[in-house]
Amino acid sequence: MKLEKNKLLVKFGKNISFKENLSKYSWFNLGGPAEIFFKPDSIEQLIDFLRTIKNLHKIICLGAGSNTLVRDGGFNGVVIKLSPKFSYINRVEKNILEVGAGTLDKTLSRFAADHSIANFEFLSCIPGSIGGAIIMNSGCYGDEISNILISIKTIDFNCNLKEFKRDQIKFGYRGTNLPQNLIILSAKLHAKAGDKSLINEKIKNYVKNKKNSQPSQIKTCGSTFKNPKDKKAWELIKDSNCNLLSFGKASISKKHCNFFVNEGGASSKDIEKLIESVRQKVFQKHNVKLELELKIIGETNNNG
Numbered sequence: 243m244k245l246e247k248n249k250l251l252v253k254f255g256k257n258i259s260f261k262e263n264l265s266k267y268s269w270f271n272l273g274g275p276a277e278i279f280f281k282p283d284s285i286e287q288l289i290d291f292l293r294t295i296k297n298l299h300k301i302i303c304l305g306a307g308s309n310t311l312v313r314d315g316g317f318n319g320v321v322i323k324l325s326p327k328f329s330y331i332n333r334v335e336k337n338i339l340e341v342g343a344g345t346l347d348k349t350l351s352r353f354a355a356d357h358s359i360a361n362f363e364f365l366s367c368i369p370g371s372i373g374g375a376i377i378m379n380s381g382c383y384g385d386e387i388s389n390i391l392i393s394i395k396t397i398d399f400n401c402n403l404k405e406f407k408r409d410q411i412k413f414g415y416r417g418t419n420l421p422q423n424l425i426i427l428s429a430k431l432h433a434k435a436g437d438k439s440l441i442n443e444k445i446k447n448y449v450k451n452k453k454n455s456q457p458s459q460i461k462t463c464g465s466t467f468k469n470p471k472d473k474k475a476w477e478l479i480k481d482s483n484c485n486l487l488s489f490g491k492a493s494i495s496k497k498h499c500n501f502f503v504n505e506g507g508a509s510s511k512d513i514e515k516l517i518e519s520v521r522q523k524v525f526q527k528h529n530v531k532l533e534l535e536l537k538i539i540g541e542t543n544n545n546g
């Protein structure tokens with residue numbers, strides 16, 4: 243590893259780090275270090291890196307970390323986080339935007355509004371990146387990213403570049419059938435000419451509704467569980483008397499019981515205990531097995 247570390251440092255300099263603390267890359271503000279942390283500036287550099295590490299490590303791509311809990315033991319492999327160079331928006335045709343996968347959903351929504359482009363209003367309420375939104379098929383207020391997607395450009399961990407058209411991808415509720423070994427590089431999305439004031443009004447209402455129904459300014463990764471068919475996860479949680487449950491400094495938001503919170507000083511283990519406890523209680527009361535929307539990565543701490 244020492245040899246490899248030196249080689250990687252010489253080759254990738256400021257773009258690579260070792261034992262990088264991942265807590266600052268997750269909205270929970272929790273989790274241990276990544277063995278190798280790589281922030282590519284370009285596709286060419288990413289290919290060079292993937293060739294150098296020769297698929298010998300576990301690899302994961304992290305977006306804005308707004309849906310990912312990193313375990314206390316960190317990630318015993320490579321975490322790739324696209325650098326700001328993958329954050330861009332180009333209007334390639336009147337009705338098509340090409341967007342780098344690292345672009346924040348909110349940035350895209352604001353860009354679209356400023357250019358009188360409709361379709362992107364719902365993204366103003368989602369704190370992730372475009373790459374994360376596609377993997378999660380994120381959405382709200384009746385919209386989801388798959389409805390406006392045309393195609394994505396990707397690279398797999400063996401350096402194969404591939405474009406997927408929308409109809410080659412199966413999207414479901416908060417997920418896709420895309421292979422696990424893919425990094426999304428960019429996406430083409432449908433743009434529709436709209437009225438700027440109506441677009442801004444829609445965004446304003448969405449943001450207001452979100453503020454009223456969900457907590458803000460807390461350390462959370464949003465909805466912990468997916469809504470089971472014809473049911474609301476938060477209602478099941480509330481009805482199972484889970485809303486006052488806590489482990490250490492991990493608790494459940496008073497405003498939205500499907501939002502779990504690091505009150506400051508929680509461990510990832512505390513969050514996972516809370517998840518398991520809520521799951522059990524909901525199962526006992528409603529015979530429903532809640533499925534995680536949240537992604538959990540990494541290793542548990544030996545002490546935990």
Ligand SMILES: Cc1cc2nc3c(=O)[nH]c(=O)nc-3n(C[C@H](O)[C@H](O)[C@H](O)COP(=O)(O)OP(=O)(O)OC[C@H]3O[C@@H](n4cnc5c(N)ncnc54)[C@H](O)[C@@H]3O)c2cc1C
Nearest residue numbers: 305306307308309310370371373374375377380381426464
């Ligand atoms: C306050 C709050 C409110 C939220 N509200 C909503 C909501 O209304 N609707 C909703 O759907 N979600 C919501 N979320 C959840 C979250 O914001 C979304 O799931 C978001 O799309 C995740 O994007 P991300 O970039 O943060 O992904 P991350 O958490 O970084 O990653 C999520 C998954 O995507 C993968 N991934 C990320 N980028 C790439 C890439 N470039 N290539 C390949 N894989 C990648 C990761 O490996 C991981 O599996 C909310 C979260 C918070 C904190």
